[in-house]
Amino acid sequence: MKKKVRFGLVGCGRISKRHILSIKRNPCAELVAICDIDKEKLKRTQREYNIKEAYTKFEDLINDKAIDVINICTPSGIHPQMVIESIKKGKHVLCEKPLSLNYLEGVKAADISKKKNRHLFVCFQNRYNEPIVYLKEVLKNGGLGKILVITATVRWYRDDAYYSDWHGSRDMGGGILFNQAVHYVDMLLYLMNKKPKSVFCERKTLGHNIKIDDAAVVSIIFQDNSIGLIEASTLSYPKNMEGSITLQCEKGTVKIGGEALNEIIYWEGKNKPTRAIGSKIENVYGESHSKVIENIVNVLLKKSRPFCSGKESLKVIELIEKAYESSIKSKRLLLK
Numbered sequence: 001m002k003k004k005v006r007f008g009l010v011g012c013g014r015i016s017k018r019h020i021l022s023i024k025r026n027p028c029a030e031l032v033a034i035c036d037i038d039k040e041k042l043k044r045t046q047r048e049y050n051i052k053e054a055y056t057k058f059e060d061l062i063n064d065k066a067i068d069v070i071n072i073c074t075p076s077g078i079h080p081q082m083v084i085e086s087i088k089k090g091k092h093v094l095c096e097k098p099l100s101l102n103y104l105e106g107v108k109a110a111d112i113s114k115k116k117n118r119h120l121f122v123c124f125q126n127r128y129n130e131p132i133v134y135l136k137e138v139l140k141n142g143g144l145g146k147i148l149v150i151t152a153t154v155r156w157y158r159d160d161a162y163y164s165d166w167h168g169s170r171d172m173g174g175g176i177l178f179n180q181a182v183h184y185v186d187m188l189l190y191l192m193n194k195k196p197k198s199v200f201c202e203r204k205t206l207g208h209n210i211k212i213d214d215a216a217v218v219s220i221i222f223q224d225n226s227i228g229l230i231e232a233s234t235l236s237y238p239k240n241m242e243g244s245i246t247l248q249c250e251k252g253t254v255k256i257g258g259e260a261l262n263e264i265i266y267w268e269g270k271n272k273p274t275r276a277i278g279s280k281i282e283n284v285y286g287e288s289h290s291k292v293i294e295n296i297v298n299v300l301l302k303k304s305r306p307f308c309s310g311k312e313s314l315k316v317i318e319l320i321e322k323a324y325e326s327s328i329k330s331k332r333l334l335l336k
């Protein structure tokens with residue numbers, strides 16, 4: 001029989017279904033166990049997906065010898081601690097976004113994965129979306145020239161109920177940039193592929209009774225003096241209106257949007273795709289978690305390269321952390 005990569009998942013909430021279905025659909029992957037502190041949710045998930053083991057204690061999950069990879073789908077503030085404990089038990093890890101809500105904790109997690117020779121993957125699944133893969137290749141080959149201005153726009157709506165759990169907490173959710181906009185911040189840096197030189201940010205809490213921000217604007221200057229802009233909020237009453245990334249380049253202007261960066265909104269100038277690329281998708285998670293699982297399987301069974309490692313995802317955390325510091329100091333700050 002073909003060897004399979006064996007997964008164990010912690011956190012049976014909203015995003016877990018994407019992981020579970022992606023593992024179940026991959027012939028080289030197997031979901032061995034799940035874990036949640038909420039017993040009812042745990043049992044329901046176990047029944048629904050016919051999963052062998054179900055643990056209420058994380059410790060039991062990471063001590064399960066039948067597991068190769070731990071999928072971390074818990075509130076963001078617990079990610080680094082769970083990553084570190086899993087790696088110490090010899091597991092590889094797929095951590096949901098973001099790896100951490102502060103840079104130093106993220107560094108600790110990435111360092112231990114290196115030291116213990118265990119892979120740490122971070123779930124930025126939108127990088128696999130067809131329009132993004134195409135655009136990245138064109139940029140790599142110089143097909144649009146230099147990016148002059150790159151803009152990430154997140155105009156989403158979240159009601160007060162959404163913020164009543166961990167999403168409303170600085171220590172667990174982190175605010176607009178760490179939580180809702182993080183995929184778009186990652187995409188901006190991923191497509192730009194240059195080091196940010198400085199950042200200025202303003203953040204506000206405008207539409208919810210919460211202690212974290214629900215709106216932010218950020219300007220970034222890159223080493224080559226090109227500009228990055230982020231505008232993000234959860235204030236687009238009554239529904240999500242836009243999540244997009246727009247590039248103004250020397251040889252063309254491109255906007256990718258849709259619910260989860262799945263659609264080309266416009267592509268003017270050079271190297272416009274000659275066939276239809278991307279599709280309309282009805283949810284903000286997109287459909288690329290299956291590609292993340294496929295990459296892990298390929299890395300562990302066939303020695304492919306990890307698509308997004310913990311170390312790589314630190315760039316995003318470093319930028320957001322500096323942006324937050326800039327908003328507190330009301331000052332443009334330099335990055336190292």
Ligand SMILES: NC(=O)c1ccc[n+]([C@@H]2O[C@H](COP(=O)([O-])OP(=O)(O)OC[C@H]3O[C@@H](n4cnc5c(N)ncnc54)[C@H](O)[C@@H]3O)[C@@H](O)[C@H]2O)c1
Nearest residue numbers: 011012013014015016036037038073074075076096097285
């Ligand atoms: N990649 C994406 O597009 C995407 C989308 C949504 C959420 N996420 C990320 O996924 C993570 C989870 O988000 P969600 O929306 O599924 O949250 P959720 O609140 O729906 O689910 C979290 C689950 O974790 C469980 N949990 C909490 N503490 C635990 C512990 N100590 N041990 C075991 N279980 C514990 C909770 O009981 C809950 O079932 C977050 O980090 C979020 O940022 C990623």
